[in-house]
Amino acid sequence: MAARVIIIGGGVSGLSTAYFLGKLGIASLLVEKSERLGGLIKTDVVDGCQLEAGPDSYIASKPAVTELAQELGDLGREIIPSNDKARRVFIRRHGRMIPMPPGMVFMVPSELKPAFESPLFSVQSKLRFLTERFARPRRRNKDISVGQLVREHFGEEMLDYVAEPLLAGVYGGDATALSAASVLPRFVAYEEKYGSLIAGAREERRAQGSHAGAMFQSFQGGMQSLTDALAAATRAHTEICHGEAIHVSQSEDAWQVETTIGSFASREVVLACPAHVASRLLRGAVPVVAGELAGIPYSSAILVTLVFERASISHSLNGFGFLVPRRERNTIAAATWINTKFPSRIADGRAAIRAFIVGEQATRLLPRENVELLSLVRRDLSQFMGVEAEPRFATAHKWPDSMPQYVVGHNERQQRLRAALEQHPGIHLVGNAYSGVGVPDCVRMAKDTSLVIRSRIAA
Numbered sequence: 001m002a003a004r005v006i007i008i009g010g011g012v013s014g015l016s017t018a019y020f021l022g023k024l025g026i027a028s029l030l031v032e033k034s035e036r037l038g039g040l041i042k043t044d045v046v047d048g049c050q051l052e053a054g055p056d057s058y059i060a061s062k063p064a065v066t067e068l069a070q071e072l073g074d075l076g077r078e079i080i081p082s083n084d085k086a087r088r089v090f091i092r093r094h095g096r097m098i099p100m101p102p103g104m105v106f107m108v109p110s111e112l113k114p115a116f117e118s119p120l121f122s123v124q125s126k127l128r129f130l131t132e133r134f135a136r137p138r139r140r141n142k143d144i145s146v147g148q149l150v151r152e153h154f155g156e157e158m159l160d161y162v163a164e165p166l167l168a169g170v171y172g173g174d175a176t177a178l179s180a181a182s183v184l185p186r187f188v189a190y191e192e193k194y195g196s197l198i199a200g201a202r203e204e205r206r207a208q209g210s211h212a213g214a215m216f217q218s219f220q221g222g223m224q225s226l227t228d229a230l231a232a233a234t235r236a237h238t239e240i241c242h243g244e245a246i247h248v249s250q251s252e253d254a255w256q257v258e259t260t261i262g263s264f265a266s267r268e269v270v271l272a273c274p275a276h277v278a279s280r281l282l283r284g285a286v287p288v289v290a291g292e293l294a295g296i297p298y299s300s301a302i303l304v305t306l307v308f309e310r311a312s313i314s315h316s317l318n319g320f321g322f323l324v325p326r327r328e329r330n331t332i333a334a335a336t337w338i339n340t341k342f343p344s345r346i347a348d349g350r351a352a353i354r355a356f357i358v359g360e361q362a363t364r365l366l367p368r369e370n371v372e373l374l375s376l377v378r379r380d381l382s383q384f385m386g387v388e389a390e391p392r393f394a395t396a397h398k399w400p401d402s403m404p405q406y407v408v409g410h411n412e413r414q415q416r417l418r419a420a421l422e423q424h425p426g427i428h429l430v431g432n433a434y435s436g437v438g439v440p441d442c443v444r445m446a447k448d449t450s451l452v453i454r455s456r457i458a459a
Contacts, residue, residue, distance in 0.1 A: 011039020043222030081214030
């Protein structure tokens with residue numbers, strides 16, 4: 001089938017776009033530079049353990065992935081929830097692991113009693129919780145940083161010990177640079193409607209009642225089950241070419257895509273690759289769009305997973321894991337206790353800990369050998385958890401420039417991008433750099449883009 005749409009990038013964004021186009025009867029050519037499909041989604045199966053190289057799950061409250069899995073047939077029956085009866089997150093403070101108090105909605109204490117009883121917060125912060133409830137509704141006339149929003153409502157301590165470490169695993173960046181409107185839109189909405197973020201969080205929990213399910217969902221065979229199922233479902237209508245895109249140019253009636261394996265042409269091109277890659281591809285043909293894309297900063301991440309004999313670790317692993325605020329950090333910013341979060345993924349008699357290195361630490365350590373990374377992670381686990389045992393085995397995955405930063409002004413940048421793209425019809429952007437960093441956000445964008453392309457082809 002002759003390709004009508006060219007897709008650059010074979011991660012979940014590109015594969016989802018190809019899938020939704022195929023459902024609409026539109027063929028595509030997908031160009032992926034690596035020898036494997038799936039991008040950041042990859043599941044290693046070692047010694048009976050499923051170890052995620054990238055995201056280990058998706059936010060259950062965003063329906064796009066669940067709906068897609070159900071469309072894909074058997075995959076819908078493989079959805080598993082996180083073990084939320086054991087969901088508890090610890091935060092490192094003054095040499096101790098302190099559990100986040102119950103009732104926290106991100107950095108907002110919707111229940112005051114547990115927050116008042118928690119040693120995580122100082123007396124000054126607890127007094128701020130009392131006074132914050134009387135904040136008046138406020139509509140800001142410009143974007144502000146997450147740091148400013150948190151400071152104004154709860155003070156520096158909440159920023160340093162809750163908001164910053166929570167965001168580190170998602171963005172790996174600086175909370176004082178991230179956009180409140182883009183990263184925490186519901187809290188900006190709370191401020192506009194209620195004034196008090198505590199009042200807004202309480203109202204949200206009241207509306208959910210007892211209907212709130214697991215926070216995270218994944219698949220029995222790991223997250224790669226999703227991209228594998230998408231790859232299989234697209235075979236009938238998508239040609240996969242493994243080569244690197246070099247640049248995109250415009251002819252009289254089509255876009256030309258030059259790659260290391262040849263030149264291809266189409267009226268519709270989907271850039272399902274990182275924004276900095278899309279910028280390079282469009283630099284000559286659409287410099288305005290390329291400039292806006294180049295302005296989206298990225299940070300890097302390194303994931304190191306260690307598997308131990310369970311009997312060799314005395315720690316109870318009594319939660320989903322822990323966060324390390326920047327003030328307390330050596331190397332790792334967070335760790336997940338996989339046995340607790342997704343028990344079925346780890347073989348009996350084993351314990352698995354997934355450590356995250358992000359931001360400046362990740363950038364600095366990217367050139368280092370895996371053996372050095374393992375040593376640094378083990379040093380932190382010894383200090384933070386008392387783990388001295390030799391792991392049975394470990395995996396390490398480096399993801400340079402993989403985490404887009406939604407910095408202050410991000411929404412305005414998206415508006416400028418949309419306006420510029422309207423002047424260059426046929427170029428489409430899909431991925432985690434635009435309107436959400438999670439897997440459900442990428443799937444949602446892919447579906448929306450497929451509908452736009454269908455309307456253009458039908459016109």
